[in-house]
Amino acid sequence: DIVMTQTPLSLSVTPGQPASISCKSSQSLLHSDGKTYLYWYLQKPGQSPQLLIYEVSSRFSGVPDRFSGSGSGTDFTLKISRVEAEDVGVYYCMQGIHLPITFGQGTRLEIK
């Protein structure tokens, strides 16, 4: 199975400041079709996960442009340019290139 490792496991950010979450996969997520299948989800408190980013850097419908994704191969990053109070929750990366689909252990974002 592909292991997804996120760092940090938690972070506390002042509103208006940036935040960055790293996700590293144990194998390359680059598919033979040239695309890289890395996704980011946010699980807000008491809610189900919601898709933020697909294929490394594409924002899903309705996701604010303060969220951005980058990376390649095995190293990926989710950045929030200016954290807002509504961004609190647990962020998960997910890979879909190899079955079984696997998720990172999650990164909890809190507001200072």
Place this chain on the structure above:
Amino acid sequence: QITLKESGPTLVKPTQTLTLTCTFSGFSLSTSGVGVGWIRQPPGKALEWLALIYWNDDKRYSPSLKSRLTITKDTSKNQVVLTMTNMDPVDTATYYCAHILGYCSSTSCPGVWFDPWGQGTLVTVSS
């Protein structure tokens, strides 16, 4: 608007079989390319993918749980059912179903993501 809702027992005893139903609206599992997946989350822990099923009745299972899982669909009722045998306290978790676009082959799921998810249902395994 796509919505999904999980239902089933909140408490099961060890060794029992769990049966969960995902009832959805806003899409049809008879439409090409459409699927439904199950994911679980133990309290305070990370997400774990369990199984998925497609419009054409293709099914994929997590290898670590494959011997215990069965996923089926009832297209006429807009439902997907997941059964898990031989339940253990470590299976205590919130179980989610989710809508899928994109197709998983037997080894890979390029372009497959889960959206939206149901609200989840907490299943506790205890005697």
